Amino acid sequence: MSGSWYKRRADGPGGIHPYPGRVLELKDLHKRYEDVVALDGCSLQVERGRMLGFLGPNGAGKTTAMRTIFGLVTPDSGQVSWEGSPITIEQRRRFGYMPEQRGLYPKMKAQEQLAYLGRLRGMSSADASASADRWLERLGLSERRMDRVEVLSHGNQQRVQLAAALVHDPDLLVMDEPFSGLDPIATETMADILREEAAKGKAVVFSSHQLDLVEDICEEVAIINAGEIVVEGDVQRLKDAAPIRHLEVQLDGDMEDLFDGLEGVRQIRSDDHTHTAIIEADTDVRGFLSRAQQMGRLRHFSYTTPSLSDLFREAVR
């Protein structure tokens, strides 16, 4: 396979999608902390009205990249721009941020805390207060609006944290692991809200390790590895263009040598009766199918474009 398929945007220059709404751009960011390289030429674009899933293994540079957007980290080189210009503090007040390390004033009342954050970002007292109430209602916290944050349950604190990023109706939402620690119901609420915000025309970018979820709700993904974006683009296009295929077989009995003899195998995983292989796209699997049928009772056989998880594993391998 050509080693650089993933370096291009699948729908990049010359593709059919000209990116008219591209608003946030991180360009060739480098950041080094003593002997640790956090960002190594990281480039990223976020579009208005689209949701970008930002993926990468721990320590790949996700949080550092997100912090550069808010000036919390100053890159050694490279630019961060909004609508083509460097980002000012005034523009940052139009951004919403949910840091990986959640943090609120524990002794402040939920509603007052949100209203304060609204005012800090330039809202009038009345608007900030009304917006805080609106978000608390939307998140089912109306009855707890006057509770101190420290007495709220973990899940409810997370909701307040989400509202803190949204209270000033930002143009851009940047969320670092917004789904971590959420139960399935809260995950759904979070996903709904992110979708709604994107549908309102906002640019949304969030990091996550829940690849299936990202595949579900994001149009676009960017995968960062060792400080560098290694895959970026529309999820469906990436899958179609990927030079790999996902092969899944369910057979009765242990079949450790199932994939022996198949060419172009890149990764193999087996659990119980399900055997999965990532293989190169030009591999002919017909011979393999007939061999599998001879080995035992074949319950399931699928040969598909790769899942996001497959792409991720390939990219960060």
Add this chain to the structure above:
Amino acid sequence: MTSARTVWQVALREIREHGRSKSFLITTLVTFLLVGALVTVPGLIGGGTSEYTVASVGEGNEPIATAAEQLGNVADEPGAEPSVAIELVDFDSVEAAETAMDEGELDATLIDGSEVIVESVGGFGESELLALLQQGAASVQLEAIVAEGGEAAADVIEVMTSDPLETTTLSGQEPGDETRGAVAYAGLLLLYLAVLLYGNWMLAGVTEEKSNRVVEVLLSSVKPWQILAGKIIGIGTLGIAQFAGTILIALIALRVTDTLELPSLDAALVFNLIVWFILGFLLFAVLYGAAGSLVSRMEDAQNVAFPMSMIAVAGFFVSIAALSDPDGTAAVIGTFIPFTAPFVVPVRAALEAIPAWQYIAAVVITIATIVGLVLVAGRIYAGGLLRFGTRVKLRDAWRSAEA
């Protein structure tokens, strides 16, 4: 949104949240009660007799001493132990009396009913004695005026408003320094308490934001110096309000119980104290704020606070020295060091023992240091705020925040 509005929002939050916290309300209430009690109770229970021994050289001293003693005991309950006892001892010469004063046997010397010598004018006991003697002399003069049949209001007023005894001190201080020195001392003590108390609020407030990580949300839309400035203004406002309330209660209690004669203050002295109170407060608030950003846990906060507290303690002691020797080397050096100036300069100025150029130089140096510190502290603050875990080294904090 302007920076001023951002700073104001931060300040307002500090005032609101601190101002209605239980700990603030309780400490305020306890302070008020304590100060009220401290001022009131000694006046109510009498508190024993202050005994003074006064040398008498020449004639006409006895009526003054008697009148002074009577005035000192005027507020006593009938049958109670007297508040003041003045024993008059005859001396042949002023020199002999001064020698006895030097040896600590005497509190003051009266000469011919027209002069008084005291050790110095800074101590509180001597202040009471001197005030009583002056009042005693005034009442003797009043009696004389009445006895002579003179009743011109102007004469009476003149006697009432002047100090009839010519005062000299063994230490060479100017009379009139007395109340000024006491007021400066009180101002000094207040500044010292304010620095330690509200400095620790600053420290705790900054460390708290770091320890609960809210700081990352804040810094995404607010500049570090705006948070620092807002905190200083908010905590400063609240602290000054708490202090003003305490002083007000003390003054009211003093008036109600008549425990102490309130010194009349001239506007320049009060202005001088307020200016230096604010300068000193700002200087240390910035220091404590920057120190707070270096640690993420309250347990570590006390360690970084220690050097700051030591600076305040040093400033306090230099200024205590300046109180008795306002022209001394320590006082002069302390004037030009920004961290001791807020303590030393108001004392020297109150005692009128500082040349104008030194005063102006001290103001300029201190303000320049505050401005410089805000910039430096803003950077340390920015560099320290997003580094969690172990205590951040000053050098690393400075480096990690490119201004």
